[in-house]
Amino acid sequence: MSDTRDPASVVRRLLVAKALRGFADGFVSLLLPVYLLQLGFSSLQVGLVATGTLLGSGVLTLVVGLQSWRFHLRTWLLASAALMAATGIGFTVVTQFWPLLLIAVVGTLNPSAGDVSVFLPLEQALLSQVVENRRRTAQMxxxxxxxxxxxxxxxxxxxxxxxxxxxxxxxxxxALQGMFALYALLAVAAGAVYRGLPAAPVATASGPKGGLQTARKRVYLLAALFSLDAFGGGFVVQSLVALWLYQRFDLAVATAGAIFFWTGVLTAVSYLVAARIADRFGLLNTMVFTHLPSSVCLLLIPFMDTLGPVLVLLFIRSALSQMDVPTRSSYVMAIVPPAERAAAASVTSVPRSLAAAASPMLAGYLLGVSPFGWAFIAGGVAKIAYDLLLLGTFRKVRPPEEATARPPA
Known part of the structure; x- marks a missing residue:
């Protein structure tokens, strides 16, 4: 049996759990709108459920992140896995709108292609504690x-x-309910993986307890900017993009699944490219200058009359838009003290769900009144504004390893 206090073993377990949760999120984000429509819900109600999932995840992530210092990270991860299992069971047996909306708010369902759950800041904080600073971006x-x-x-x-x-x-x-039961089973499997983690982090961070202390102002400013990006992203969460494709081009679920498989592959490859670009040009520059062109793609999508050009733009966006994910996580971990990383990861992750909570409902409304795709326009504009504000505000805030490696830009 491997030593669970060995950093490499901790990293492996986190990656296995991440894979289990990612697989579950992959099919749930596509099947959620299909299931809700099958139950007779409207596009607006689908948007409300998506909003509920993001709103609930945001509040839960904020609470857990700020209180994470009170318990071992493993304890929080096990509790989160139990909540994920309960969410899957709830969606398996409940079919009425208001109870489903309540389960969506308090549960862990993810309508997005990315990870916007309570697991994210906990896993990132633990990962950053067990890897060296010079390998942090590559591991992210x-x-x-x-x-x-x-x-x-x-x-x-x-x-x-x-x-x-x-x-x-x-x-x-x-058949759809069976997939939510599978979601619950995958949560149980993830919980079994988390049980093998050490009760305390391998490298316990030293410093003041009680969440954010010295880095509070910097983290709150980042959170405000990330909230703008998240608000824009909420207009184009994967569930609602799939719904738009179903409505605009009468796309089959299996076809949509194949499309999002390839967008996911492109996104995955982009992470490795992002780490190399960041080594050369810096974390912040990588975040901004890969994100901007992807937002332009969003603006162009509604003007395409056929599926082919839409897919080209979706693929280009997928190859660029998420390069800021590992670089952003690494940047946040780099510019705050180790003892405050769990709280910082939580506070800066919350906007991905909390500030995005209103936009899926608005996107659902827009889809109900017009097939044009106004949600893509709104999302693109918000994301471009975020990129420009982030660059202007943090261009002089550099991680210690970058500051010593090259002169400021």
Missing amino acids: ARYSLVGTLSGAVGSLAAALPTLAASRAGISGTA
Whole structure:
């Protein structure tokens, strides 16, 4: 048996758990709107459920992040896995709108292609404690790579309910409910992986307890900027992009799954490229100058009349838009003291769900009144504004390893 206090063993366990959760998120993000529409819900109600998942995740992530110093990170991860299992069971057995909305708010469902759950800051904080600073960005890229590739495979699994309904003779609703039961089982498996983590971090951070202390102002400013990016991203979460494709081009679920599989592969490859670019040009420059062109792609998508150009733009965006994920995580971990990293990861991750909570509802409304794709326009504008503000505000704030490696830009 491997030594769970060995940093390499901790990293492996975090990657395995990330893969299990990514696979689950991959098929749930595509099947969630299909399931809700099958139950007779409107586009607006689908948007409300997506909003509920993001809102609840944001509040939970904030609370856990700020209180993470009170308990071992393993304890928080095990509790989160139990909540994930309960969420899957809830969506398996409940079919009424208001109870489902409540489960969405308090649970862990993820309507997005990225990880916007309570797990993220906990895993990032633990990962940053067990790897050396010079390898932090590469490990964050590897962490994101595993999650995105497993999410891409999960997108392909979204075709399973259709196959089950046609070959096993069960109803479409029952087949979809079976996938939410699978979601719960994957949560149990992730919990088993977390149990093998050390009770305390391998490298316990020294410093003041109680969350953010010295880095509070810097972290809050980053959180405000990330909230703008998250608000824009909420207009184009994967569930609602899939819904737009279903409505605009009458796309089959299996076809959508294949499309999002390849967008996931492109995103995964981009993480590795991002780590290399960041080594040469810096974390902040990589975050901004890869993100800007991807936002322009969002602005162009609604003006495409056929599926082909839309797919080209989606693929280009997928190859660029998430390069800021490992670099952003590494940047936040680099510019705050080790003792405050869990709280910083939480506070800067919360906007990805909390500030994005309103936009899926607005996007659902826009989809209900017009097939044009106004949600893409709104998302693109918000994200471009974020890029420019981030560059202008933090261009002089450099991680210690960058400041010593090259002169300021």
